[in-house]
Amino acid sequence: MKIHEYQAKQLIKQYGIKIPAGKVAYTPLEAKKVAVEVSKRGPWMLKAQIQSGARNKGRFLEKSAGRGTGIRYVTSRREIAKEAEEMLRHTLVTSQTGPKGRIVTRLYVEEFCKVNKIFYTGLVIDRISAVMTLLIANLEKTDILTIAAKTPNKILHVPLDTHKGITAKQVREVGAFIGISERHLPNLRKYLRGIFKAFVETDATMLEINPAGITARGDIIALDIKLTVDDQALFRQPEIVPLFDECEFEKRELIAFKNGFQYNSFDGSVGCIVNGEGIALGLMDLIKSKGGSTACFLNLKGGVDQDKVASGIRLIMTNPRVEGILIVIIGGFLRCNLVAEGILSVASEVGLNVPVVVRFEGTNKYEGESILKNARYPITITQDVEEGVSELLQAMEDNN
Amino acid sequence: MAIFVDNKTRILVQGITGTQASFHVKKSMDYGTKIVAGVTPRKGGEQHLGVPIFNTVKEAVESTKATVSLMFVPARQVLSAVMEGVEAELETMVCITEHVPVRDMLEIKAVLRGSKTKLIGPNTPGIITPGQARLGVFPINIHKPGRIGVVSRSSTLTYAAVIETTLAGLGQSTVVGLGDDMMVGTDFIDVLKAFHEDKNTDVIVMVGKIGGQFEEVAAEYYKTIPNKKPIVAFVAGSAVPFGHDMGYAGELVSYGQHTVQDKIDVMRKAGIIVMDNSNDIHKELQKIISKC
Numbered sequence: 001m002k003i004h005e006y007q008a009k010q011l012i013k014q015y016g017i018k019i020p021a022g023k024v025a026y027t028p029l030e031a032k033k034v035a036v037e038v039s040k041r042g043p044w045m046l047k048a049q050i051q052s053g054a055r056n057k058g059r060f061l062e063k064s065a066g067r068g069t070g071i072r073y074v075t076s077r078r079e080i081a082k083e084a085e086e087m088l089r090h091t092l093v094t095s096q097t098g099p100k101g102r103i104v105t106r107l108y109v110e111e112f113c114k115v116n117k118i119f120y121t122g123l124v125i126d127r128i129s130a131v132m133t134l135l136i137a138n139l140e141k142t143d144i145l146t147i148a149a150k151t152p153n154k155i156l157h158v159p160l161d162t163h164k165g166i167t168a169k170q171v172r173e174v175g176a177f178i179g180i181s182e183r184h185l186p187n188l189r190k191y192l193r194g195i196f197k198a199f200v201e202t203d204a205t206m207l208e209i210n211p212a213g214i215t216a217r218g219d220i221i222a223l224d225i226k227l228t229v230d231d232q233a234l235f236r237q238p239e240i241v242p243l244f245d246e247c248e249f250e251k252r253e254l255i256a257f258k259n260g261f262q263y264n265s266f267d268g269s270v271g272c273i274v275n276g277e278g279i280a281l282g283l284m285d286l287i288k289s290k291g292g293s294t295a296c297f298l299n300l301k302g303g304v305d306q307d308k309v310a311s312g313i314r315l316i317m318t319n320p321r322v323e324g325i326l327i328v329i330i331g332g333f334l335r336c337n338l339v340a341e342g343i344l345s346v347a348s349e350v351g352l353n354v355p356v357v358v359r360f361e362g363t364n365k366y367e368g369e370s371i372l373k374n375a376r377y378p379i380t381i382t383q384d385v386e387e388g389v390s391e392l393l394q395a396m397e398d399n400n
Numbered sequence: 401m402a403i404f405v406d407n408k409t410r411i412l413v414q415g416i417t418g419t420q421a422s423f424h425v426k427k428s429m430d431y432g433t434k435i436v437a438g439v440t441p442r443k444g445g446e447q448h449l450g451v452p453i454f455n456t457v458k459e460a461v462e463s464t465k466a467t468v469s470l471m472f473v474p475a476r477q478v479l480s481a482v483m484e485g486v487e488a489e490l491e492t493m494v495c496i497t498e499h500v501p502v503r504d505m506l507e508i509k510a511v512l513r514g515s516k517t518k519l520i521g522p523n524t525p526g527i528i529t530p531g532q533a534r535l536g537v538f539p540i541n542i543h544k545p546g547r548i549g550v551v552s553r554s555s556t557l558t559y560a561a562v563i564e565t566t567l568a569g570l571g572q573s574t575v576v577g578l579g580d581d582m583m584v585g586t587d588f589i590d591v592l593k594a595f596h597e598d599k600n601t602d603v604i605v606m607v608g609k610i611g612g613q614f615e616e617v618a619a620e621y622y623k624t625i626p627n628k629k630p631i632v633a634f635v636a637g638s639a640v641p642f643g644h645d646m647g648y649a650g651e652l653v654s655y656g657q658h659t660v661q662d663k664i665d666v667m668r669k670a671g672i673i674v675m676d677n678s679n680d681i682h683k684e685l686q687k688i689i690s691k692c
Binding site: 285302362363 | 420475476498499500501502503504505506507509510525536537538539541542552553554555556557558559560563580582583587607609610612613614617634636637638639640676677678679
């Protein structure tokens, strides 16, 4: 689960990390009002709160949003309301949001913070070696994505022990890498230990401070932050759960998420219902190789609740972009008959006008097949997925 | 012979009394799997599915000489359940449970390092040695004994790979699901090693997927094996648009831009036969077997 920048900043502040003074605003008037509270004379930063990186390179879809990006530098109070007016309720598209972008519902108004030097800090989990790793890079000349792509050797990797945290030696190593003077090392130690503790205690899977700035006095300030919390650990993060922002999701994605399923949408025309991400990936590959394209897939995982399974199937059957449905279930936990019953119950409720091809295998295969065989819908049962895909694509073409 | 489990392996089940556990353990027993004990705290002394229940793994091991554990415990208890198994020096633990927190997995990996125990999973369909032992939630009707070893990073594609071996008229020596999560107890290397040491495995089917670098690491390992058994592989996810669901620089910084095609290239260079289509695996298997 991702949370907004302003929420993450409040969170790391509790761990002793310095952040610029800032407040959230939902209207232009409010933006103007809180601006004085965070800084008397400015300048200020106005930052669109959507859960995406590269906001400073993003563009708004609407003309009325002006030419500015999702992050704006403002020097006068009068401009604040005008800029806020342009950003709020408009659609920001970044390299990470996809072409549809996200509607900006709130702004973070921050004091502008003058710094002498900026650097990147990332805390991630190295999946191969299964250890937490601290990533550090100097951002004097370029941004972190360019460094990662072109000169990855300029990123310092520091493996961390989950119990020991960041050692004094590692603090010195990072200090030397960034070029922090000896007398400011205590600030660096406090900063690094703070983010480590925040990472562990919030069950984060990724924490990025991009960038952190060093002021003339040697203070280290988190200028921007992104935090992703492990979905599987939310049961022990009661303070983070309420920060979940439904605006960041498509309606279908949200319903799937709430039922414990996975839903992904693309721009094709075949809707897939599967149990297992691997099958979804394999099917997408197969559909593509036969000249088709995937509209969306729903992964029912090991679902065992009949109503939930039906609500998942409804997401695909009511998606207007779907011109044909492919269902591939290899039952382990999930029983094929449950899926068959779900298909019929949704079909009787919303109708079924597109061709459906079904491949069942595993737990309760025959029960599932016989339920569908006796129904009066355009459902084909196949024993070979490849043939099934060809058959479905043909039927979709005939329909057009 | 098979790898990790056979019909002589004595198995205990952690969390045996749950509904899903009972359903699948019963099926496994009917299959011939030697389930000798269950472990459920505070239910020690009771019986379930005809086997004795113990409060701790240690007690179960002392009384029944179990060497392998099958785990159906809730996600938040997996860490302590693994620690119990490691302390009791179990050989293998198979964790079916999904949704184990990442931080717990970090701890688990640290506990496993330097221990005698290997963990398969979490979030895996388990291990099955057809005709001998079924540890997990595998559908039963698709497997048959044979000489193909199957190892997969994707639960459901494991089943698809098994069906491919069946289509080729062949059976499986052992089928291992590594688990769908980004961090799992055992990766390809340990399983490839075991299949190479197993006299009853002639060919290996390996299923990888987008994300991580498990396939690349396995390919590097495969290069170093002196007497290689043929590996027929498939890597799922080439139709997924690159960068989908990858909003964070850290993702890129730490894992690099590894597409499915990159993985396939590395694997082919190492001598692994990678199919473009998973439905062609059976044809390749037939080709290899006819040469033997």
